[in-house]
Amino acid sequence: MFLEGKKIVIMGVANNKSIAWGCAKAMKDQGATLIYTYQNERMEKQLAKLAEPEDLLIECDVTSDESIRRAFGTIEARVGKIDGLVHAVAYSKKEELGGNVTDISRDGYALAQDISAYSLLAVAKAAKPLLKKGSGIVTLTYMGSVRAIPNYNVMGIAKAALESTVRYLAAEMAHVGVHVNGISAGAIKTLAVSGVSGYKDLIKESDSRTADGVGVTIEEVGQTAAFLVSPLASGVIGDIVYVDKGVHLT
Numbered sequence: 001m002f003l004e005g006k007k008i009v010i011m012g013v014a015n016n017k018s019i020a021w022g023c024a025k026a027m028k029d030q031g032a033t034l035i036y037t038y039q040n041e042r043m044e045k046q047l048a049k050l051a052e053p054e055d056l057l058i059e060c061d062v063t064s065d066e067s068i069r070r071a072f073g074t075i076e077a078r079v080g081k082i083d084g085l086v087h088a089v090a091y092s093k094k095e096e097l098g099g100n101v102t103d104i105s106r107d108g109y110a111l112a113q114d115i116s117a118y119s120l121l122a123v124a125k126a127a128k129p130l131l132k133k134g135s136g137i138v139t140l141t142y143m144g145s146v147r148a149i150p151n152y153n154v155m156g157i158a159k160a161a162l163e164s165t166v167r168y169l170a171a172e173m174a175h176v177g178v179h180v181n182g183i184s185a186g187a188i189k190t191l192a193v194s195g196v197s198g199y200k201d202l203i204k205e206s207d208s209r210t211a212d213g214v215g216v217t218i219e220e221v222g223q224t225a226a227f228l229v230s231p232l233a234s235g236v237i238g239d240i241v242y243v244d245k246g247v248h249l250t
């Protein structure tokens with residue numbers, strides 16, 4: 001159990017289909033104590049159904065510096081130092097996830113960047129004083145960052161920014177003994193993905209490209225995340241690890 005005694009913050013569980021939930025399960029399996037953050041009351045209700053009584057649930061809306069500050073202040077007061085953080089948060093208005101990229105609005109572009117890319121920096125800043133040496137930060141990305149995937153549009157652009165953010169943040173955090181990486185997950189049916197126009201075709205196409213025709217699971221992504229937040233991954237810095245059963249190869 002390589003996360004025995006480790007306290008890990010998990011951001012982004014919306015329900016039991018969430019990639020963050022796959023991360024939570026894998027980390028629990030490795031002995032971690034979990035602290036969940038949720039976006040709003042609606043998400044809290046879903047999360048409360050999944051979490052165990054000993055888990056800590058804290059509100060954190062990443063569009064608000066005050067909410068982030070309050071959340072990490074509460075984490076420090078309740079558990080003290082932490083050993084890792086999973087950032088599995090993204091959002092775009094539905095109308096920006098389809099049609100022409102030339103129709104992306106200025107507001108929609110800024111919002112997607114704010115929640116899906118900038119938030120990693122804002123959260124890392126708040127978490128930095130709490131993260132012990134040997135801790136890991138992991139974020140979630142998608143190969144729409146490096147390829148033009150139909151309809152992924154504004155989120156692909158935000159994921160490109162997020163991956164660059166991983167590299168710059170990793171270079172900084174390495175100096176305090178914290179390794180930062182991203183996982184590029186294969187397409188999985190979640191709440192977030194259902195905002196992408198024609199998402200069923202995206203998932204079908206993605207599944208058909210895996211070696212066995214079966215898509216990657218949140219549990220498989222979670223297992224890699226568990227490794228990447230742990231001290232076992234101290235030598236992996238600023239990387240994007242593909243967990244998509246080889247879809248990106250073909």
Ligand SMILES: NC(=O)c1ccc[n+]([C@@H]2O[C@H](COP(=O)([O-])OP(=O)(O)OC[C@H]3O[C@@H](n4cnc5c(N)ncnc54)[C@H](O)[C@@H]3O)[C@@H](O)[C@H]2O)c1
Binds near residue numbers: 040
């Ligand atoms: N599902 C996929 O196919 C896939 C593939 C690769 C990467 N990803 C990425 O994985 C991550 C998790 O997404 P998911 O697919 O599990 O979907 P999900 O809908 O289960 O999770 C997205 C989470 O983002 C949170 N969020 C949105 N706005 C927020 C805000 N302002 N403050 C705090 N939290 C906020 C939501 O509450 C939700 O919990 C995202 O970064 C997503 O882009 C998903």
